[in-house]
Amino acid sequence: MPTTITAAVVAKAKADARPGSKRYEVSDARAKGLVLRVGPSGAVWQFRFAVNGKDTRLALGDIETWTIAEARDIVGRGQAMLRDRSGMPDAKWIERLLVRTGKIAEATMAPAPERPRDVFKWSFEQGRAEFLGEMKRTKSPITAADYRQKICAAEFEPFLKRPLPTITRAEMAGVVGKIHRSGRETHAANTARVVSAMWSWLEKDQQIDAAGVTPGVMRGLKAPERTRRPSKRMVADPTLEDLGRIIAIARSGAIDPIIGCAVELVVWTAQRRRAVASPMIEDFRALNGDEEGLWYVYADDRKRSDGEAHVVPLPASAWACVKRAMAIVEAAWHRRLDDDPDASKPEYLFPQTRARRRGMPLTHLDPSTLTHAMGFMPGVENSPHDVRRIFGTYGERVLGWSRLSSKMILDHSEGGLRTDVTGKHYSLHDGTHEKWPIMRKWAAAVEEDVARAVEGLEPIDELKGAIAERRYKGSGLRMLAAE
Known part of the structure:
Protein backbone atom coordinates (compact mmCIF):
# COMPACT_ATOMS: atom_id res chain seq x y z
CA MET A 1 0.00 0.00 0.00
CA PHE A 120 5.01 5.83 -28.93
CA LYS A 121 4.46 4.50 -32.45
CA TRP A 122 4.55 0.87 -33.53
CA SER A 123 7.93 -0.78 -33.59
CA PHE A 124 8.97 -2.60 -36.75
CA GLU A 125 8.08 -5.86 -35.02
CA GLN A 126 4.58 -4.62 -34.12
CA GLY A 127 3.95 -3.13 -37.56
CA ARG A 128 5.15 -6.30 -39.24
CA ALA A 129 2.82 -8.45 -37.14
CA GLU A 130 -0.14 -6.23 -38.02
CA PHE A 131 0.76 -6.26 -41.71
CA LEU A 132 1.14 -10.04 -41.83
CA GLY A 133 -2.17 -10.45 -40.05
CA GLU A 134 -3.84 -8.34 -42.74
CA MET A 135 -2.12 -10.32 -45.50
CA LYS A 136 -3.37 -13.56 -43.94
CA ARG A 137 -6.91 -12.13 -43.96
CA THR A 138 -6.91 -10.75 -47.48
CA LYS A 139 -4.43 -12.80 -49.52
CA SER A 140 -4.20 -16.44 -50.49
CA PRO A 141 -2.36 -18.67 -47.98
CA ILE A 142 0.50 -19.08 -50.44
CA THR A 143 0.93 -15.33 -50.95
CA ALA A 144 0.66 -14.61 -47.21
CA ALA A 145 3.34 -17.24 -46.50
CA ASP A 146 5.57 -15.71 -49.19
CA TYR A 147 5.23 -12.24 -47.60
CA ARG A 148 6.06 -13.68 -44.17
CA GLN A 149 9.15 -15.43 -45.48
CA LYS A 150 10.47 -12.23 -47.08
CA ILE A 151 9.76 -9.72 -44.28
CA CYS A 152 10.87 -12.05 -41.46
CA ALA A 153 14.36 -12.58 -42.85
CA ALA A 154 17.30 -12.40 -40.46
CA GLU A 155 18.46 -9.14 -42.10
CA PHE A 156 15.56 -7.28 -40.43
CA GLU A 157 16.40 -8.32 -36.85
CA PRO A 158 18.28 -5.06 -36.02
CA PHE A 159 15.06 -3.12 -36.70
CA LEU A 160 12.69 -5.18 -34.55
CA LYS A 161 12.48 -2.75 -31.61
CA ARG A 162 12.92 0.42 -33.66
CA PRO A 163 9.87 2.71 -33.95
CA LEU A 164 8.67 2.65 -37.55
CA PRO A 165 9.00 6.44 -38.10
CA THR A 166 12.73 6.25 -37.32
CA ILE A 167 13.44 3.69 -40.06
CA THR A 168 14.64 5.34 -43.24
CA ARG A 169 14.44 4.32 -46.86
CA ALA A 170 18.25 4.32 -46.99
CA GLU A 171 18.35 1.70 -44.25
CA MET A 172 15.83 -0.53 -46.05
CA ALA A 173 17.75 -0.05 -49.29
CA GLY A 174 20.84 -1.19 -47.40
CA VAL A 175 19.11 -4.41 -46.36
CA VAL A 176 17.97 -5.08 -49.92
CA GLY A 177 21.46 -4.30 -51.22
CA LYS A 178 23.04 -6.70 -48.72
CA ILE A 179 20.75 -9.51 -49.90
CA HIS A 180 21.56 -8.64 -53.53
CA ARG A 181 25.32 -8.70 -52.90
CA SER A 182 25.03 -12.16 -51.34
CA GLY A 183 24.01 -13.46 -54.76
CA ARG A 184 20.27 -13.75 -54.02
CA GLU A 185 19.28 -11.20 -56.64
CA THR A 186 15.73 -12.44 -57.21
CA HIS A 187 15.19 -12.62 -53.45
CA ALA A 188 16.43 -9.04 -53.11
CA ALA A 189 13.94 -7.79 -55.71
CA ASN A 190 11.10 -9.65 -54.01
CA THR A 191 12.13 -8.35 -50.58
CA ALA A 192 12.05 -4.76 -51.86
CA ARG A 193 8.56 -5.39 -53.23
CA VAL A 194 7.28 -6.73 -49.90
CA VAL A 195 8.87 -3.90 -47.86
CA SER A 196 7.25 -1.36 -50.18
CA ALA A 197 3.90 -3.16 -49.86
CA MET A 198 4.18 -3.18 -46.06
CA TRP A 199 4.87 0.57 -45.88
CA SER A 200 2.06 1.30 -48.34
CA TRP A 201 -0.29 -0.56 -46.02
CA LEU A 202 1.08 1.27 -42.96
CA GLU A 203 0.30 4.58 -44.69
CA LYS A 204 -3.40 3.81 -44.97
CA ASP A 205 -5.88 5.80 -42.88
CA GLN A 206 -6.76 2.89 -40.59
CA GLN A 207 -3.26 2.50 -39.15
CA ILE A 208 -1.17 5.54 -40.06
CA ASP A 209 -1.70 7.12 -36.63
CA ALA A 210 -0.42 4.01 -34.85
CA ALA A 211 2.41 3.46 -37.34
CA GLY A 212 3.46 7.11 -37.67
CA VAL A 213 5.23 6.54 -41.00
CA THR A 214 5.72 9.31 -43.54
CA PRO A 215 3.54 8.71 -46.63
CA GLY A 216 5.54 7.67 -49.67
CA VAL A 217 8.81 7.11 -47.81
CA MET A 218 9.33 3.58 -49.23
CA ARG A 219 7.47 4.05 -52.50
CA GLY A 220 9.56 2.90 -55.42
CA LEU A 221 12.09 0.99 -53.28
CA LYS A 222 13.95 -1.33 -55.66
CA ALA A 223 16.82 -3.76 -55.62
CA PRO A 224 19.97 -3.03 -57.63
CA GLU A 225 19.95 -4.07 -61.27
CA ARG A 226 20.44 -7.77 -61.84
CA THR A 227 23.74 -9.07 -63.13
CA ARG A 228 23.70 -9.47 -66.89
CA ARG A 229 23.91 -13.08 -67.97
CA PRO A 230 24.48 -14.49 -71.48
CA SER A 231 21.22 -15.02 -73.33
CA LYS A 232 20.07 -18.54 -74.07
CA ARG A 233 20.20 -19.37 -77.73
CA MET A 234 17.87 -22.07 -78.97
CA VAL A 235 18.37 -22.90 -82.63
CA ALA A 236 16.73 -26.34 -82.78
CA ASP A 237 13.06 -26.83 -82.05
CA PRO A 238 12.38 -28.02 -78.48
CA THR A 239 11.49 -31.67 -78.01
CA LEU A 240 9.32 -33.64 -75.61
CA GLU A 241 11.89 -36.40 -75.12
CA ASP A 242 12.57 -35.46 -71.50
CA LEU A 243 8.85 -35.33 -70.69
CA GLY A 244 8.26 -38.78 -72.16
CA ARG A 245 11.05 -40.19 -69.99
CA ILE A 246 9.65 -38.45 -66.88
CA ILE A 247 6.27 -40.14 -67.33
CA ALA A 248 7.86 -43.50 -68.20
CA ILE A 249 9.88 -43.46 -64.94
CA ALA A 250 6.88 -42.22 -62.95
CA ARG A 251 4.86 -45.24 -64.16
CA SER A 252 7.68 -47.77 -63.83
CA GLY A 253 7.26 -48.42 -60.10
CA ALA A 254 10.71 -47.01 -59.33
CA ILE A 255 9.18 -44.21 -57.25
CA ASP A 256 6.21 -43.96 -54.88
CA PRO A 257 3.01 -44.37 -56.94
CA ILE A 258 1.29 -41.28 -55.52
CA ILE A 259 4.35 -39.14 -56.21
CA GLY A 260 4.52 -40.72 -59.65
CA CYS A 261 0.93 -39.69 -60.39
CA ALA A 262 1.64 -36.16 -59.19
CA VAL A 263 4.70 -35.92 -61.44
CA GLU A 264 2.63 -37.17 -64.36
CA LEU A 265 -0.02 -34.52 -63.73
CA VAL A 266 2.68 -31.83 -63.89
CA VAL A 267 3.54 -32.98 -67.41
CA TRP A 268 -0.03 -33.51 -68.63
CA THR A 269 -1.34 -30.14 -67.40
CA ALA A 270 1.73 -27.82 -67.23
CA GLN A 271 0.37 -26.31 -64.03
CA ARG A 272 2.52 -24.94 -61.25
CA ARG A 273 3.88 -27.46 -58.78
CA ARG A 274 1.98 -25.91 -55.84
CA ALA A 275 -1.31 -26.36 -57.69
CA VAL A 276 -0.46 -29.95 -58.61
CA ALA A 277 0.62 -30.86 -55.07
CA SER A 278 -2.49 -29.55 -53.31
CA PRO A 279 -5.76 -30.34 -55.20
CA MET A 280 -8.64 -31.92 -53.36
CA ILE A 281 -10.42 -34.95 -54.83
CA GLU A 282 -13.62 -32.92 -55.13
CA ASP A 283 -11.83 -30.50 -57.48
CA PHE A 284 -12.05 -33.06 -60.31
CA ARG A 285 -15.10 -33.78 -62.44
CA ALA A 286 -15.54 -36.75 -64.78
CA LEU A 287 -16.77 -36.26 -68.37
CA ASN A 288 -17.67 -38.44 -71.35
CA GLY A 289 -18.41 -41.62 -69.42
CA ASP A 290 -15.41 -41.17 -67.11
CA GLU A 291 -13.01 -41.15 -70.06
CA GLU A 292 -11.98 -37.52 -69.66
CA GLY A 293 -12.39 -34.87 -66.98
CA LEU A 294 -11.99 -31.32 -65.74
CA TRP A 295 -9.74 -29.98 -63.00
CA TYR A 296 -10.94 -26.89 -61.12
CA VAL A 297 -7.86 -25.11 -59.77
CA TYR A 298 -9.18 -22.81 -57.06
CA ALA A 299 -7.63 -19.60 -55.75
CA ASP A 300 -6.05 -21.19 -52.65
CA ASP A 301 -3.93 -23.38 -54.92
CA ARG A 302 -2.80 -20.46 -57.08
CA LYS A 303 -1.22 -17.08 -56.44
CA ARG A 304 -4.57 -15.33 -56.69
CA SER A 305 -6.43 -14.62 -53.44
CA ASP A 306 -9.92 -14.83 -54.92
CA GLY A 307 -11.79 -15.21 -58.18
CA GLU A 308 -13.22 -18.03 -60.24
CA ALA A 309 -11.50 -21.37 -60.60
CA HIS A 310 -8.96 -21.88 -63.36
CA VAL A 311 -10.44 -24.86 -65.25
CA VAL A 312 -8.01 -27.26 -66.93
CA PRO A 313 -9.36 -29.91 -69.35
CA LEU A 314 -7.93 -33.40 -68.78
CA PRO A 315 -7.79 -35.59 -71.90
CA ALA A 316 -7.92 -39.37 -71.51
CA SER A 317 -4.24 -39.86 -70.62
CA ALA A 318 -4.30 -37.11 -67.99
CA TRP A 319 -7.65 -38.27 -66.59
CA ALA A 320 -6.33 -41.85 -66.33
CA CYS A 321 -3.52 -40.51 -64.14
CA VAL A 322 -6.05 -38.77 -61.86
CA LYS A 323 -8.20 -41.90 -61.60
CA ARG A 324 -5.14 -43.99 -60.75
CA ALA A 325 -4.27 -41.62 -57.91
CA MET A 326 -7.87 -41.72 -56.63
CA ALA A 327 -7.78 -45.53 -56.61
CA ILE A 328 -4.50 -45.58 -54.65
CA VAL A 329 -5.86 -43.14 -52.06
CA GLU A 330 -9.13 -45.09 -51.76
CA ALA A 331 -7.31 -48.40 -51.27
CA ALA A 332 -5.01 -46.92 -48.62
CA TRP A 333 -8.02 -45.55 -46.75
CA HIS A 334 -9.76 -48.95 -46.73
CA ARG A 335 -6.61 -50.54 -45.32
CA ARG A 336 -6.59 -47.99 -42.51
CA LEU A 337 -10.22 -48.73 -41.75
CA ASP A 338 -9.24 -52.27 -40.77
CA ASP A 339 -7.18 -50.85 -37.88
CA ASP A 340 -9.20 -47.69 -37.21
CA PRO A 341 -12.91 -47.78 -38.15
CA ASP A 342 -13.12 -44.02 -37.53
CA ALA A 343 -10.31 -43.13 -39.93
CA SER A 344 -11.42 -40.14 -42.00
CA LYS A 345 -11.53 -40.35 -45.77
CA PRO A 346 -8.66 -38.40 -47.39
CA GLU A 347 -9.61 -35.08 -48.95
CA TYR A 348 -6.50 -34.55 -51.07
CA LEU A 349 -5.63 -36.30 -54.31
CA PHE A 350 -1.97 -36.49 -53.24
CA PRO A 351 -2.05 -36.79 -49.42
CA GLN A 352 0.99 -36.71 -47.18
CA THR A 353 2.10 -39.95 -45.60
CA ARG A 354 3.62 -38.12 -42.64
CA ALA A 355 3.47 -34.58 -41.30
CA ARG A 356 6.35 -32.20 -42.00
CA ARG A 357 6.82 -31.64 -38.27
CA ARG A 358 5.54 -33.38 -35.18
CA GLY A 359 2.08 -32.16 -34.21
CA MET A 360 1.27 -30.72 -37.65
CA PRO A 361 -1.81 -32.07 -39.45
CA LEU A 362 -1.54 -34.31 -42.50
CA THR A 363 -2.43 -32.36 -45.62
CA HIS A 364 -1.00 -32.76 -49.13
CA LEU A 365 2.37 -33.30 -50.76
CA ASP A 366 4.86 -30.51 -50.36
CA PRO A 367 5.48 -28.81 -53.73
CA SER A 368 9.23 -29.38 -53.35
CA THR A 369 8.56 -33.14 -53.45
CA LEU A 370 7.76 -32.81 -57.15
CA THR A 371 10.96 -30.88 -57.81
CA HIS A 372 13.10 -33.44 -56.01
CA ALA A 373 11.32 -36.41 -57.58
CA MET A 374 12.09 -35.12 -61.07
CA GLY A 375 15.61 -34.06 -60.07
CA PHE A 376 16.41 -37.58 -58.83
CA MET A 377 15.30 -39.23 -62.11
CA PRO A 378 18.34 -40.40 -64.11
CA GLY A 379 18.60 -38.86 -67.55
CA VAL A 380 16.09 -36.09 -66.73
CA GLU A 381 17.23 -32.48 -66.86
CA ASN A 382 13.97 -30.56 -66.50
CA SER A 383 12.16 -29.27 -63.40
CA PRO A 384 8.41 -28.67 -62.95
CA HIS A 385 8.91 -25.08 -64.03
CA ASP A 386 10.70 -26.22 -67.18
CA VAL A 387 7.61 -28.23 -68.14
CA ARG A 388 5.63 -24.98 -68.36
CA ARG A 389 8.36 -23.46 -70.52
CA ILE A 390 8.33 -26.45 -72.85
CA PHE A 391 4.53 -26.33 -73.05
CA GLY A 392 4.54 -22.73 -74.22
CA THR A 393 7.57 -22.99 -76.52
CA TYR A 394 6.81 -26.37 -78.11
CA GLY A 395 3.11 -25.60 -78.35
CA GLU A 396 3.64 -22.35 -80.21
CA ARG A 397 6.63 -23.35 -82.36
CA VAL A 398 5.73 -26.95 -83.20
CA LEU A 399 2.07 -27.62 -82.43
CA GLY A 400 1.08 -24.25 -83.84
CA TRP A 401 -1.19 -22.64 -81.26
CA SER A 402 -1.12 -18.93 -80.41
CA ARG A 403 0.37 -17.07 -77.45
CA LEU A 404 -3.16 -16.42 -76.15
CA SER A 405 -3.78 -20.19 -76.20
CA SER A 406 -0.68 -20.74 -74.05
CA LYS A 407 -1.87 -18.09 -71.61
CA MET A 408 -5.29 -19.70 -71.33
CA ILE A 409 -3.61 -22.79 -69.85
CA LEU A 410 -0.56 -21.33 -68.08
CA ASP A 411 -1.79 -18.00 -66.66
CA HIS A 412 -3.54 -17.62 -63.31
CA SER A 413 -6.03 -15.25 -64.91
CA GLU A 414 -6.11 -17.11 -68.25
CA GLY A 415 -4.31 -14.44 -70.21
CA GLY A 416 -6.38 -11.59 -68.77
CA LEU A 417 -9.67 -12.93 -70.12
CA ARG A 418 -11.09 -13.25 -66.60
CA THR A 419 -9.83 -9.97 -65.16
CA ASP A 420 -11.84 -7.32 -67.02
CA VAL A 421 -15.44 -6.31 -66.37
CA THR A 422 -16.82 -8.75 -68.94
CA GLY A 423 -14.84 -11.66 -67.52
CA LYS A 424 -15.70 -10.82 -63.91
CA HIS A 425 -19.40 -10.07 -64.21
CA TYR A 426 -20.92 -11.02 -67.54
CA SER A 427 -19.20 -13.79 -69.45
CA LEU A 428 -18.93 -16.46 -66.74
CA HIS A 429 -18.22 -19.41 -69.02
CA ASP A 430 -15.13 -21.41 -68.00
CA GLY A 431 -13.66 -21.23 -71.50
CA THR A 432 -13.05 -24.98 -71.80
CA HIS A 433 -14.47 -25.06 -75.33
CA GLU A 434 -11.30 -23.26 -76.45
CA LYS A 435 -8.98 -25.15 -74.11
CA TRP A 436 -9.91 -28.70 -75.13
CA PRO A 437 -8.23 -28.59 -78.56
CA ILE A 438 -5.03 -27.27 -76.94
CA MET A 439 -4.90 -29.93 -74.24
CA ARG A 440 -5.80 -32.80 -76.58
CA LYS A 441 -3.07 -31.76 -79.01
CA TRP A 442 -0.56 -31.50 -76.14
CA ALA A 443 -1.53 -34.90 -74.70
CA ALA A 444 -1.26 -36.60 -78.09
CA ALA A 445 2.23 -35.18 -78.65
CA VAL A 446 3.45 -36.21 -75.18
CA GLU A 447 1.97 -39.73 -75.54
CA GLU A 448 4.14 -40.36 -78.59
CA ASP A 449 7.29 -39.60 -76.62
CA VAL A 450 6.06 -41.65 -73.65
CA ALA A 451 5.71 -44.69 -75.88
CA ARG A 452 9.27 -44.27 -77.18
CA ALA A 453 10.62 -43.71 -73.65
CA VAL A 454 8.93 -46.83 -72.29
CA GLU A 455 10.53 -48.97 -75.00
CA GLY A 456 14.02 -47.80 -74.09
CA LEU A 457 13.59 -47.68 -70.31
CA GLU A 458 16.18 -49.40 -68.10
CA PRO A 459 15.18 -52.29 -65.79
CA ILE A 460 13.39 -51.17 -62.63
CA ASP A 461 16.22 -52.27 -60.30
CA GLU A 462 18.69 -50.19 -62.29
CA LEU A 463 16.33 -47.19 -62.14
CA LYS A 464 15.88 -47.52 -58.39
CA GLY A 465 19.64 -47.70 -57.88
CA ALA A 466 20.24 -44.62 -60.02
CA ILE A 467 17.50 -42.66 -58.23
CA ALA A 468 18.92 -43.64 -54.82
CA GLU A 469 22.41 -42.59 -55.89
CA ARG A 470 21.25 -39.18 -57.12
CA ARG A 471 19.14 -38.70 -54.02
CA TYR A 472 21.77 -39.51 -51.41
CA LYS A 473 24.72 -37.98 -53.20
CA GLY A 474 22.79 -34.75 -53.76
CA SER A 475 23.31 -34.48 -57.50
CA GLY A 476 19.55 -34.15 -58.02
CA LEU A 477 19.31 -31.19 -55.65
CA ARG A 478 20.80 -28.84 -58.23
CA MET A 479 17.26 -27.74 -59.22
CA LEU A 480 15.35 -25.63 -56.76
CA ALA A 481 12.58 -24.91 -59.27
CA ALA A 482 11.88 -21.32 -58.29
CA GLU A 483 8.46 -20.37 -59.52
Missing part, protein backbone atom coordinates in the same frame (compact mmCIF):
# COMPACT_ATOMS: atom_id res chain seq x y z
CA PRO A 2 1.38 3.46 -0.86
CA THR A 3 2.88 5.45 1.99
CA THR A 4 3.73 9.13 2.15
CA ILE A 5 7.52 9.18 2.06
CA THR A 6 8.86 11.55 4.73
CA ALA A 7 12.29 12.48 6.09
CA ALA A 8 11.87 9.76 8.72
CA VAL A 9 11.22 7.14 6.00
CA VAL A 10 14.34 8.29 4.16
CA ALA A 11 16.43 8.17 7.36
CA LYS A 12 15.26 4.64 8.07
CA ALA A 13 16.08 3.64 4.48
CA LYS A 14 19.63 4.93 4.92
CA ALA A 15 20.01 2.93 8.12
CA ASP A 16 18.56 -0.23 6.54
CA ALA A 17 20.77 -0.04 3.46
CA ARG A 18 23.66 -2.11 4.78
CA PRO A 19 25.22 -5.46 3.83
CA GLY A 20 23.06 -8.42 4.81
CA SER A 21 19.85 -6.43 5.11
CA LYS A 22 16.57 -7.42 3.46
CA ARG A 23 15.26 -5.75 0.34
CA TYR A 24 12.03 -3.78 0.42
CA GLU A 25 10.22 -1.01 -1.42
CA VAL A 26 8.16 1.96 -0.36
CA SER A 27 5.64 3.40 -2.85
CA ASP A 28 4.95 7.09 -2.42
CA ALA A 29 1.31 8.06 -1.90
CA ARG A 30 1.87 11.63 -3.13
CA ALA A 31 3.61 10.90 -6.46
CA LYS A 32 2.18 7.98 -8.37
CA GLY A 33 4.99 5.80 -9.68
CA LEU A 34 7.66 7.02 -7.26
CA VAL A 35 9.29 4.12 -5.41
CA LEU A 36 12.05 4.07 -2.80
CA ARG A 37 13.93 0.79 -3.19
CA VAL A 38 16.10 -0.28 -0.28
CA GLY A 39 18.63 -3.13 -0.28
CA PRO A 40 22.09 -4.23 0.84
CA SER A 41 23.77 -2.11 -1.85
CA GLY A 42 21.95 1.11 -1.01
CA ALA A 43 18.67 3.06 -1.31
CA VAL A 44 17.58 4.44 -4.68
CA TRP A 45 14.65 6.28 -6.21
CA GLN A 46 12.75 4.58 -9.04
CA PHE A 47 10.00 5.67 -11.39
CA ARG A 48 7.59 2.90 -12.32
CA PHE A 49 5.28 3.34 -15.35
CA ALA A 50 3.76 1.39 -18.24
CA VAL A 51 3.95 2.03 -22.00
CA ASN A 52 1.90 -0.04 -24.44
CA GLY A 53 1.04 -2.42 -21.64
CA LYS A 54 4.69 -3.04 -20.71
CA ASP A 55 5.88 -2.17 -17.17
CA THR A 56 9.10 -0.17 -16.92
CA ARG A 57 11.36 0.73 -13.97
CA LEU A 58 13.52 3.79 -14.45
CA ALA A 59 16.35 4.37 -11.96
CA LEU A 60 16.42 8.05 -10.92
CA GLY A 61 19.45 7.94 -8.62
CA ASP A 62 20.17 7.30 -4.94
CA ILE A 63 18.67 9.20 -2.01
CA GLU A 64 21.86 11.22 -1.65
CA THR A 65 21.42 12.59 -5.20
CA TRP A 66 17.76 13.66 -5.05
CA THR A 67 15.68 14.96 -2.19
CA ILE A 68 12.10 13.77 -1.71
CA ALA A 69 10.76 16.91 -3.34
CA GLU A 70 13.10 16.60 -6.30
CA ALA A 71 12.25 12.94 -6.82
CA ARG A 72 8.50 13.81 -6.78
CA ASP A 73 9.09 16.62 -9.27
CA ILE A 74 10.97 14.29 -11.63
CA VAL A 75 8.15 11.71 -11.49
CA GLY A 76 5.58 14.46 -12.12
CA ARG A 77 7.47 15.59 -15.20
CA GLY A 78 7.75 12.02 -16.43
CA GLN A 79 4.01 11.43 -15.98
CA ALA A 80 3.31 14.61 -17.96
CA MET A 81 5.58 13.44 -20.80
CA LEU A 82 3.78 10.12 -20.96
CA ARG A 83 0.36 11.75 -20.79
CA ASP A 84 1.17 14.27 -23.53
CA ARG A 85 3.24 11.79 -25.55
CA SER A 86 5.96 14.38 -25.77
CA GLY A 87 8.81 12.01 -24.96
CA MET A 88 9.92 8.87 -23.16
CA PRO A 89 11.45 9.02 -19.66
CA ASP A 90 14.71 7.13 -19.93
CA ALA A 91 18.33 7.16 -18.73
CA LYS A 92 19.26 9.88 -21.22
CA TRP A 93 16.50 12.10 -19.86
CA ILE A 94 17.70 11.56 -16.26
CA GLU A 95 21.23 12.44 -17.25
CA ARG A 96 20.05 15.70 -18.82
CA LEU A 97 18.23 16.53 -15.56
CA LEU A 98 21.40 15.84 -13.59
CA VAL A 99 23.32 18.23 -15.85
CA ARG A 100 20.59 20.89 -15.68
CA THR A 101 20.49 20.80 -11.87
CA GLY A 102 24.29 20.90 -11.59
CA LYS A 103 24.58 17.46 -10.01
CA ILE A 104 27.00 16.28 -12.70
CA ALA A 105 29.37 18.36 -14.84
CA GLU A 106 28.39 17.26 -18.36
CA ALA A 107 26.32 14.71 -20.20
CA THR A 108 28.09 11.60 -21.45
CA MET A 109 25.18 10.11 -23.37
CA ALA A 110 23.58 10.94 -26.71
CA PRO A 111 21.17 13.90 -26.99
CA ALA A 112 17.41 13.48 -26.94
CA PRO A 113 15.77 12.25 -30.14
CA GLU A 114 14.57 14.97 -32.49
CA ARG A 115 11.03 13.53 -32.56
CA PRO A 116 10.26 12.10 -29.10
CA ARG A 117 6.67 11.27 -30.10
CA ASP A 118 8.03 8.56 -32.41
CA VAL A 119 8.76 6.28 -29.46
